[in-house]
Amino acid sequence: MRGMELPLNHTQKLRLQKALESLESLSSVTNSNASVTVADSIPVNQEDGVLKGHGTTELEGEVVATVCGVIERVNKLVYVRTLRARYKPEVGDIIVGRVIEVAPKRWRLEINFSQDAVLMLSSMNLPDGIQRRRTAVDELNMRSIFEEDDVICAEVRDFMRDGSLQLQARSQKYGKLERGQMLTISPYLVKRRKQHFHHLEQYGIDLILGCNGFIWVGEHVEIKDNMIEDEPTKPDSKNKKSQISTTLEEQEETYTTLETRQNICRIANAIRVLTTLGFSITLDVILEIVDLSTKKGLDIHEMLGAEFCVLVAEKEAERRSVSTRRKR
Amino acid sequence: MEASSSKFVDQLVVPGDVILDLSNLSNQTLKLGGGLRQDGDSICVMKAGKLRFMKPNKYWVESSQKRYVPSAGDNVLGVVVDTKPENFLVDIKGPAIAFLPVLSFEGGTRRNIPKFEVGTLLYVRVVSANTGMNPELSCMDANGKAAEYGILKDGYMFESSTGLSRALLSSPPHPVLEGLGKKLSFEIAVGINGRFWVNASQSSTVILVGNAIQKSESLSMVQQKIYLEKLLKSIQ
């Protein structure tokens, strides 16, 4: 089994197997016919006129899959949804990325795509929050905004003519992420939703599920809508002052309590367990797993053990069977 | 003394030849073209070729090379090798890649930038060629019209030498080209950078014309005539 390097004892093995089997029985009806591997032909009704989407090609009059995955049909469009693969960006996706290069007027970000993504200086809000032309001084100060190896959050803007990807960060919710940890998981486990930013109030934590499979778990940061934006008449003097004065306060602010740190780790480990099992990551599931671990009184490090893994599988099987029954 | 006094005119010269001694000349201005250099009182040759003279006072050395030295105003055949936001990079067989600004097309604006894939063949004009800079190209004539410039579709591009290209463009027309033109119908575009493009409805015509022209370079005038006659007979 993929990624299962856990030392399971005999009963655990059986329990896990049972849980996974029940998962399989729950979804097998719908997807067993829809799964394809490379070079499998996809049955289509040629007369209707088919639009061939991603992961398909035409070969001797047949539509053929070029990747392993699941056939999806939307009206005339036929495409193959890949499972394990690198991130395929779509405009408007919210992503988490790592800065790898500060280049003239732009940052280059590693986002698990086939190329580095580009965040132009002009397509992000400046720290002072004013809308204006970027000057040479701004360009020189780029490192004060993001430097190499900073983790940041942004939105996919569009594709450029040569196929490279442009990002934007035109809102206060985007930007540098601090005090937390980033997890890398396979992007197929993250579903595109309306909401990718989550504030878990009971834990005081921000959770960002990046569409590219980079997940941020960090201490909650209050989004301060910059006051200066509302009073653009006297920006500079105030801004500078506030910057200097905050340094001391900031130090105090940057202190993350032990409890928050533990919460970060607990949530991160919940996500880790889910990914090893290959379950899709949603807010509800994560919270359920976190609850489960606290209910069982497990330490954070025990969450990565074999027993908890089996428990999670059983829990998930139960949850899914309940939800399918409800649908019926 | 007259400027054409050089006894080397229309003769082969090699580097180091002194074609004129300025001390013998009365006060007269000379215009030196490619391949010539003033060294003190003498005019020296820098590259092998034929010394040409044009009245009243222009001298230059004409030679045939595989490589091309860009010079403003030349019409050349270029191959797109890459696309940059501001320029297409075009290979014109010169010492450096030439830039074709994406706006140098008739009525070119930011909105209608043509899309050239790598390997597109273009008939272009050299706008500027300075040392230390990449030559600049344009797909417009001096009046901003597209004229004949632009993409060459289909056909085949043959490599030749700058000498052959010049011969093809000269008047009276190149005998082989003229002879073939009377018998066959085809299109030809000659770049002074040692490339020519042939297109015809039949692939065999393109191949025949291209190879005949390539071959004619190494033949003398008489041989060319014999070769042409033979070739034309074989077509019938």
Place this chain on the structure above:
Amino acid sequence: MEFVSPEGLRLDGRRPMEMRQLRAELGAVSRADGSAIFEMGNTKVIAAVYGPREVQHRGQQLNDKALIRCEYTMANFSTGDRMRRPKGDRRSTEISLVIRQTMEACIMTHLMPHSQIDIFVQVLQADGGTRSACINAATLALADAGIPMCDLVTSCSAGYLNTTPLLDLNYVEDSAGGPDVTVGILPKLDKVTLLQMDAKLPMDIFENVMQLATEGCKAVANYIREVLMENTKQLENRRGV
């Protein structure tokens, strides 16, 4: 030496047209975008694929397609005599080249311009047919990485000893000095992309041996397809809605 007994059995007890046990496992390297272990009898190969990712050396970037790189190595412990091999000797450079070109034939490189795909294959145990095993492992790893391919490539070898065509030679049979034909096919298109042979063989016999190897490739293809299918279903089932 007798490679086929009068009863028609080979040294390891197989029939002439019988292939060794196949075993494949996906996801052997957790950090890689795609990976696989492929075994043909005692030959064991691991493959890992990284990419499509940003090109490492800007100068190599291609504007119209992805850059494919391949590195083939043989572990020091993979053969009977354990010795340090110089890296990048002529044989492994050639195999790297062959694997790269074979995989390039099926990867739809034009869909991923400006990027690079790295394929690493390492022989862990060598018992004949390493070249074939490497290609099979690379195919699996590429499919696991979700890289679009127009077809799978599968490979198998065949030889000719004691006037009998033999499928899937092991080390002893391979080193007997007889002809050795390695074939790689695109099973859907039923076309040959890789064909290598050495030593002497009359043309009509060669055709038979090549045919046999092609049949072997098809069997491998069926197995690989099964493995991929099962893996896909499993991932989808687990993922849930």
Place this chain on the structure above:
Amino acid sequence: MEQRLANSFTVTVNETKFIENALISDIRVDGRRPFDYRNLIIRFGSEDGSSEVQLGRTQVIAFVTGQLVQPYRDRPNEGTFAIYTEFSPMADPSFEPGRPGDSAIELGRIVDRGLRESRAVDTESLCVIAGKLVWSIRIDLHIIDNGGNLVDAANISALAALSTFRRPECTVEGEDGQELIIHPPDVREPLPLIIHHFPVAVTFGFIGKENIVVIDPTHHEEAVMGGSLTVTLNTNGDVCAIQKAGGDGVLQSVIMQCLRIASVKAGDITSKIKNAVESYNTQRSLRKIKRHNPSSTVSNVAKHHA
């Protein structure tokens, strides 16, 4: 980046399309039909064991040398045989100086597999003292000009050079049979190698979507083709080596068709090599006689051995 663009060779879209279209009407850019071989010229150097092959615009020089060495432990009574390739940067702007590139190694391996693994050269006759001294034959292949299809040209060049190579005769004397005498060429005529058969490489290119087969592709065709197949075979109809290293897939029937065509071409090429070698040998013996004319005694020896 720009440096690389300037050095690499970009095939125009027009050329790619034209080569394909012309092939549909059975014609190639240089006027050949799909299964015509280019003009082959074989020349020999002034010394034995050197040859220069010109195939269209491709030029390859081969030089064979021999040396007495200790044999490999696992093969004590066989001489050794090795092929070295040198892709001179002068031959093609894409060849870089220094370490041999992938294509240089592949070429070496194809020629090596064709000649060595099919046992074209009798290595056992190269043994002088079993376990102690054998001849080590080395072929150096130098690519001088790359006009396409280097493999075939290199292979022909190697064969031509091998068939004119001569090594000095050695005899073992002394009481214990360990004393070695190498006879100078003017005392005893040097011996040619024993070549069992001539494995000739014939390369095919597959061009375009329909994989149209062409023999002996030129440099331009190589840049356009999707895959190639090199078949090494001899006039007895034996296939000695095949190399199709990936690239576009082709049907098995096409491969067999290529094999049959190759075997015809191999016959032509073999006779061309043999004719060239023969005329070289006659010239050589004429030269020998002339040189040794003054002293009648030595000339007798030479005649005797020739």
